[in-house]
Amino acid sequence: MTDIPNTLGVPATADQVVEVADIDQLRGVLRSAPDALVLGGGSNVVLGRHLQQTVVLMCNRGISVAADGEMVEVTAAAGEGWHRLVRHCLDCGYFGLENLALIPGSVGAAPLQNIGAYGVELAQRLVRLRALRVSDGSVRAFDASECGFGYRDSWFKSAGAGQYVILDVTLRLSTQPQLVLDYPDILTELSRMGVKRTRPQDVARAVIRVRRRKLPDPAKVGNVGSFFKNPVVSRDVAQHVQSLGEGLSAHAAEPAGMVKLSAAQLIDQAAGKLETHGGAAVWPRQPLVLINQGKATGSDFVALAEKIQAKVMARFGVPLVLEPRTYGL
Numbered sequence: 001m002t003d004i005p006n007t008l009g010v011p012a013t014a015d016q017v018v019e020v021a022d023i024d025q026l027r028g029v030l031r032s033a034p035d036a037l038v039l040g041g042g043s044n045v046v047l048g049r050h051l052q053q054t055v056v057l058m059c060n061r062g063i064s065v066a067a068d069g070e071m072v073e074v075t076a077a078a079g080e081g082w083h084r085l086v087r088h089c090l091d092c093g094y095f096g097l098e099n100l101a102l103i104p105g106s107v108g109a110a111p112l113q114n115i116g117a118y119g120v121e122l123a124q125r126l127v128r129l130r131a132l133r134v135s136d137g138s139v140r141a142f143d144a145s146e147c148g149f150g151y152r153d154s155w156f157k158s159a160g161a162g163q164y165v166i167l168d169v170t171l172r173l174s175t176q177p178q179l180v181l182d183y184p185d186i187l188t189e190l191s192r193m194g195v196k197r198t199r200p201q202d203v204a205r206a207v208i209r210v211r212r213r214k215l216p217d218p219a220k221v222g223n224v225g226s227f228f229k230n231p232v233v234s235r236d237v238a239q240h241v242q243s244l245g246e247g248l249s250a251h252a253a254e255p256a257g258m259v260k261l262s263a264a265q266l267i268d269q270a271a272g273k274l275e276t277h278g279g280a281a282v283w284p285r286q287p288l289v290l291i292n293q294g295k296a297t298g299s300d301f302v303a304l305a306e307k308i309q310a311k312v313m314a315r316f317g318v319p320l321v322l323e324p325r326t327y328g329l
């Protein structure tokens with residue numbers, strides 16, 4: 001039995017945990033353990049106490065670049081750290097990832113939930129990814145249009161879950177800044193920083209400063225970021241929900257005509273910030289985030305999430321969907 005690293009900091013073991021550094025090693029492990037769970041940094045999973053299976057930790061490395069005029073294609077191995085890739089690209093003058101700074105975890109997991117922050121989603125930058133089919137070890141390239149990307153979702157997280165292991169991703173970035181500055185927190189932070197002519201590096205710094213203030217550092221307080229997705233509902237439902245609460249915000253969402261509600265506000269007004277179960281609690285600075293107070297188990301988090309879901313459903317009639325995947329619970 002070996003411990004499984006996870007940022008919630010819950011006790012979790014597996015029959016075996018194997019670090020995989022290349023494709024041949026991956027094929028070998030999957031031949032003997034086809035039901036293996038593949039993880040990167042364990043920052044978006046809720047784990048039970050013991051998984052009776054092999055856990056593969058993707059550790060392949062490498063970043064390469066192909067330039068095409070002012071556009072560049074950057075290919076990064078699944079086992080690279082996401083934030084390391086963001087920093088590397090900024091240092092090289094390749095822009096487009098700055099809003100996605102400081103998201104924990106690996107490059108290979110980024111397509112799973114189409115990571116997004118401050119108005120930018122991975123899907124907007126991804127050209128293609130390569131993935132290994134678990135059933136026969138073959139390698140296939142998926143263009144972005146074949147990944148089934150949605151709001152914090154993809155085919156790999158939903159219908160195709162467990163069928164492929166992502167090996168690397170290729171992103172299209174630009175040497176010319178294209179700033180996305182729609183979120184008020186970023187504008188306020190840039191102004192606090194005294195920035196006059198904003199560069200992508202300033203946006204990354206602002207994002208990092210805001211995130212450090214608002215979010216618990218997983219190295220100190222166990223968490224997986226947002227525990228629930230923001231609900232995307234029709235305009236009529238949104239209006240009804242808004243009539244039941246106070247000052248609830250709503251943003252236009254895809255597909256056209258749909259509206260995104262703030263799960264944090266719904267939780268705040270339906271459940272409050274004091275909900276706990278066992279060692280799991282709500283992070284007061286951002287009620288979308290559930291934290292480990294010290295001795296929480298994966299089951300504590302699921303039970304707390306269910307309590308919150310029930311309260312939001314009772315007050316607003318809106319189902320909250322879990323963002324992290326659960327295993328062994």
Ligand code: FAD
Binds near residue numbers: 007108109224
């Ligand atoms: P893991 O937790 O290891 O795995 C997540 C899922 O991906 C699992 O189902 C796993 O089986 C699968 N998987 C992992 N690697 C592969 C692979 N190579 N091939 C196939 N499947 C794979 N997310 C956002 O979208 N936006 C944010 O702003 C954000 N902020 C966060 C802030 C904090 C403080 C924390 C703790 C989390 C945050 N997250 C955010 C969630 C999380 O960081 C991302 O979802 C991240 O991409 C998960 O990476 P990981 O390597 O840790 O994935």
Ligand code: NAP
Binds near residue numbers: 182262323
């Ligand atoms: P925030 O900036 O306080 O915004 C609150 C909510 O309103 C967010 O959920 C955001 O939706 C939405 N929003 C705000 N301005 C918007 C705009 N101009 N257009 C569309 N939607 C808008 O949010 P926050 O909690 O501090 O998080 C900041 C960013 O980091 C968000 O993008 C959030 O998704 C991301 N984040 C994600 C995680 C995770 O684990 N998934 C954890 C922490 C932060 P969106 O969430 O859809 O952007």
